Amino acid sequence: xxxxxxxxxxxxxxxxxxxxxxxxxxxxxxxxSADGAVTEILFALGVEDRLVGVDTTxxxxxxxxxxxxxxxxxxxxxEGVLSLEPDHLITTEEAEPEQTLQRLEQVGVKVTxxxxxxxPEQTLQRxxxxxxxxxxxEAAARLAAELQVVxxxxxxxxxxxxxxxxxxxxxxxxxxxxxxxxxxxxADALLKAIGATNAVSNxxxxxxxxxxxxxxxxxxxIVVAESAPGQFRIADWPELAQLPAWKNGHRYVGDSMxxxxxxxxxxxxxxxLDGILPEAPTAESTLASRHGD
Amino acid sequence: MATDTAKRAPASLIFMVLAGLAxxxxxxxxxxxxxxxxxxxxxxxxxxxxxxxxxxxxxxxxVRMPRLVLGFLTGAVLAxxxxxxxxxxxxxxxxxxxxxxxxxxxxxxxxxxxxxxSWLSDWTILxxxxxxxxxxxVGSVLTTLVAxxxxxxxxxxxxxxxxxxxxxxxxxxxxxxxxxxxYADDSELRSLTFWSMGSLGHASxxxxxxxxxxxxxxxxxAPVLAKPxxxxxxxxxxxxxxxxxxQWVKRATxxxxxxxxxxxxxxxxxxxxxxxxxxxxxxxxxxxGHRVLIPASGLAGGVLLVxxxxxxxxxxxxxxxxxxxxxxxLGGPFFLVLLMRMxxxx
Amino acid sequence: xxxxxxxxxxxxxxxxxxxxxxxxxxxPGELVALLGPNGAGKSSLLKTLAGELAFGQGxxxxxGREIRQWKGAELARQRAVMPQxxxxxxxxxxxxxxxxxxSGLTTPQCNEMIDYLLQxxxxxxxxxRLVPTLSGGEQQRVQLARVLAQLWSTSGPRLLxxxxxxxxxxxxxxxxVFSLLRELAKEQGYSVVAVVHxxxxxxxxxxxxxxxxxxxxxxxxxxxxxxxxxxxxKVFGLKARVLALPEGYPMVIPQA
Numbered sequence: 001x002x003x004x005x006x007x008x009x010x011x012x013x014x015x016x017x018x019x020x021x022x023x024x025x026x027x028x029x030x031x032x033s034a035d036g037a038v039t040e041i042l043f044a045l046g047v048e049d050r051l052v053g054v055d056t057t058x059x060x061x062x063x064x065x066x067x068x069x070x071x072x073x074x075x076x077x078x079e080g081v082l083s084l085e086p087d088h089l090i091t092t093e094e095a096e097p098e099q100t101l102q103r104l105e106q107v108g109v110k111v112t113x114x115x116x117x118x119x120p121e122q123t124l125q126r127x128x129x130x131x132x133x134x135x136x137x138e139a140a141a142r143l144a145a146e147l148q149v150v151x152x153x154x155x156x157x158x159x160x161x162x163x164x165x166x167x168x169x170x171x172x173x174x175x176x177x178x179x180x181x182x183x184x185x186x187a188d189a190l191l192k193a194i195g196a197t198n199a200v201s202n203x204x205x206x207x208x209x210x211x212x213x214x215x216x217x218x219x220x221x222i223v224v225a226e227s228a229p230g231q232f233r234i235a236d237w238p239e240l241a242q243l244p245a246w247k248n249g250h251r252y253v254g255d256s257m258x259x260x261x262x263x264x265x266x267x268x269x270x271x272x273l274d275g276i277l278p279e280a281p282t283a284e285s286t287l288a289s290r291h292g293d
Numbered sequence: 294m295a296t297d298t299a300k301r302a303p304a305s306l307i308f309m310v311l312a313g314l315a316x317x318x319x320x321x322x323x324x325x326x327x328x329x330x331x332x333x334x335x336x337x338x339x340x341x342x343x344x345x346x347x348x349x350x351x352x353x354x355x356v357r358m359p360r361l362v363l364g365f366l367t368g369a370v371l372a373x374x375x376x377x378x379x380x381x382x383x384x385x386x387x388x389x390x391x392x393x394x395x396x397x398x399x400x401x402x403x404x405x406x407x408x409x410x411s412w413l414s415d416w417t418i419l420x421x422x423x424x425x426x427x428x429x430x431v432g433s434v435l436t437t438l439v440a441x442x443x444x445x446x447x448x449x450x451x452x453x454x455x456x457x458x459x460x461x462x463x464x465x466x467x468x469x470x471x472x473x474x475x476y477a478d479d480s481e482l483r484s485l486t487f488w489s490m491g492s493l494g495h496a497s498x499x500x501x502x503x504x505x506x507x508x509x510x511x512x513x514x515a516p517v518l519a520k521p522x523x524x525x526x527x528x529x530x531x532x533x534x535x536x537x538x539x540q541w542v543k544r545a546t547x548x549x550x551x552x553x554x555x556x557x558x559x560x561x562x563x564x565x566x567x568x569x570x571x572x573x574x575x576x577x578x579x580x581x582g583h584r585v586l587i588p589a590s591g592l593a594g595g596v597l598l599v600x601x602x603x604x605x606x607x608x609x610x611x612x613x614x615x616x617x618x619x620x621x622x623l624g625g626p627f628f629l630v631l632l633m634r635m636x637x638x639x
Numbered sequence: 640x641x642x643x644x645x646x647x648x649x650x651x652x653x654x655x656x657x658x659x660x661x662x663x664x665x666x667p668g669e670l671v672a673l674l675g676p677n678g679a680g681k682s683s684l685l686k687t688l689a690g691e692l693a694f695g696q697g698x699x700x701x702x703g704r705e706i707r708q709w710k711g712a713e714l715a716r717q718r719a720v721m722p723q724x725x726x727x728x729x730x731x732x733x734x735x736x737x738x739x740x741x742s743g744l745t746t747p748q749c750n751e752m753i754d755y756l757l758q759x760x761x762x763x764x765x766x767x768r769l770v771p772t773l774s775g776g777e778q779q780r781v782q783l784a785r786v787l788a789q790l791w792s793t794s795g796p797r798l799l800x801x802x803x804x805x806x807x808x809x810x811x812x813x814x815x816v817f818s819l820l821r822e823l824a825k826e827q828g829y830s831v832v833a834v835v836h837x838x839x840x841x842x843x844x845x846x847x848x849x850x851x852x853x854x855x856x857x858x859x860x861x862x863x864x865x866x867x868x869x870x871x872x873k874v875f876g877l878k879a880r881v882l883a884l885p886e887g888y889p890m891v892i893p894q895a
Binding site: 053069071074075077078081082083096097099100103107184185204205206207 | 352356422475483497611612613615
């Protein structure tokens with residue numbers, strides 16, 4: 001646990017470190033990033049000074065808020081992006097509309113659409129790919145190696161645990177209600193990465209959570225991903241608060257971009273989530289539920 | 294006594310003012326946007342197109358120009374359809390949404406967004422890039438047809454039933470849309486939200502080639518209905534006694550507004566308020582006679598949408614507000630003020 | 640040529656029989672008043688004659704041609720209809736409404752005619768007013784002007800079908816309207832079929848009175864034959880004296 005803490009500290013310090021290391025050979029192509037995780041990686045690789053604009057999903061780190069926002073990555077405006085005079089637009093396969101991207105290419109903007117990352121491996125691949133795109137292969141390799149250490153550590157723990165705890169992931173966005181993170185979501189992928197099973201795998205996509213379903217899910221641990229700090233108030237969800245997992249501290253409430261975007265903070269997310277999983281999941285939950293009767 | 298006399302500017306003056314506004318809106322729209330391409334740049338671009346940067350060239354000729362034309366046509370067609378349907382239903386609250394046009398278009402569009410990869414994959418493969426607009430167009434015309442069938446009995450149409458049928462069909466289409474929304478994943482959800490807020494941001498000459506003819510057809514034929522719709526203001530039977538073919542008028546009105554609005558909605562998404570507010574407002578200024586009201590509404594609707602779209606791309610630059618959102622944002626409060634002033638005046 | 644010839648009309652709506660065996664003939668220049676208690680079928684007969692209600696039995700000939708053979712636009716030049724009630728749904732001016740009747744006229748001709756008609760009906764100063772802001776009686780005269788305008792420029796036989804066209808008017812205005820109608824009938828050969836409630840108005844202005852009850856025509860004839868205490872009692876349940884006036888028509892005086 002102490003080792004992980006150290007690693008975490010190192011990771012958090014990483015952007016600053018990488019930034020100072022890379023300023024040397026920076027040849028300034030102007031970049032627009034239209035994806036939160038891509039933006040985080042660009043910052044982590046120390047090329048934030050080349051960023052001239054980001055989309056609305058880019059909220060981390062803090063400095064990103066000083067950059068012009070070109071809107072949502074599914075509705076990219078051609079003129080808006082072009083007005084920032086970028087040489088390069090880096091985004092994901094989720095970007096739309098097709099026409100804007102084609103037109104940008106036609107007027108000489110390089111457009112890169114990265115695959116969507118939904119596993120630790122894909123996160124590393126994405127970091128390497130971006131490193132190559134912005135001439136920061138070394139920094140990317142270093143970052144990937146750091147993350148790899150954490151991922152390997154997590155994998156070991158998953159193997160040692162033997163059983164897969166049942167985890168409920170809730171998404172709190174927009175101030176009203178919360179949604180279950182069902183199958184075929186980033187939430188599901190995240191739970192897979194920490195060797196947990198999804199407590200609501202029978203639900204597909206993000207669906208509004210009902211109070212009854214929360215009780216019947218009876219998970220071993222609970223994760224709440226907030227789109228903004230303070231969006232989730234446990235006082236509004238008494239049925240969640242009375243679940244054994246919540247009462248016993250097997251819970252985490254945190255930033256949804258860190259948890260679900262599969263960017264450089266994935267290691268941080270995995271370490272935190274691994275930390276809240278019960279040691280002997282099945283035994284404890286049976287005990288707890290019997291206790292509850 | 295004199296206060297009750299209708300105060301109206303002569304039609305020629307109204308048309309001159311509207312034409313002037315149209316020119317101003319067009320100029321504003323062509324010289325404003327996130328990309329730095331102002332009046333002097335545009336003049337240079339027009340004088341020496343070869344010397345311009347390819348980016349500037351594309352912004353002007355392939356983005357702002359089609360956007361201006363599509364915006365004007367869409368605004369005009371929505372306003373004119375609103376005028377026609379308000380005349381037909383003898384109700385200032387009628388708009389193209391009422392006969393199921395937008396409900397049907399929305400259902401079809403959301404179906405393509407959500408089911409395009411599964412159940413409707415044949416359709417998307419068949420129609421490619423036009424899968425969504427085509428579906429929206431077909432959807433709007435089909436729902437109107439259903440409303441029409443419900444309301445027709447032995448060859449004649451009960452206007453009140455058509456209205457009720459439209460409302461019921463909208464409710465069903467809305468519910469089905471909601472059902473699809475429920476099954477949509479996160480990304481589909483965002484796509485359909487954006488579609489339902491309307492946008493001119495992706496206008497292209499291809500869009501205009503496909504949707505333009507229908508909109509033009511509706512706009513050019515609408516004035517034919519001016520005199521019959523004047524008569525309809527006295528009721529269907531009086532219109533019949535005055536010698537108008539009542540069934541023909543109803544059919545032509547519904548067909549023109551469904552085709553025109555359907556085509557507009559297909560390429561721009563849902564844009565509300567134009568069809569409702571513009572005819573209502575213009576009626577206060579030019580009077581209720583459709584001979585002047587129809588073309589004036591068309592011009593005013595076009596001007597309004599072009600102006601709103603220009604604002605929409607300037608206020609949060611480099612991002613853009615959806616035009617449907619912008620319209621309701623501007624139109625809603627404006628309409629409320631209008632209503633309040635009318636009540637005080639009355 | 641006979642302007643209107645209805646033979647053995649029968650009209651059933653749902654299960655109720657509205658008109659039974661109704662026959663009516665109207666010649667050029669005739670002003671016919673339709674009388675009868677509420678629910679007698681006067682308005683239904685008028686609507687049937689106007690082609691608004693599809694009749695089950697019988698036949699209607701207008702100007703010598705079967706009613707179904709007429710094209711709407713053609714017929715509109717020879718026959719105009721004024722319903723009991725017309726709501727104007729939008730802020731049209733009086734002039735715009737009356738102008739709906741103009742066809743085949745230039746704008747100045749049309750305006751001249753409108754001004755003349757409004758003048759004759761005593762609403763000359765209302766030409767530029769918005770119709771929805773006018774009183775009931777004013778609106779009724781605007782509609783009447785529209786109906787008259789429709790046939791104004793037609794030559795030859797013309798038919799007016801009027802359903803209680805003076806119900807919102809005061810006695811003086813009623814007099815103005817019926818004097819004009821009689822003038823049109825006598826001098827221009829208009830045929831007029833008007834549903835009338837006021838027995839004395841009918842007696843004073845109409846050439847012929849047609850008394851209806853329960854969907855049938857009970858009597859058809861001159862004022863003297865129709866306005867008869869026995870018939871009035873039988874049809875309306877009205878206890879009245881009938882006085883023969885020196886002017887040559889009878890007057891009905893209800894008994895207190």
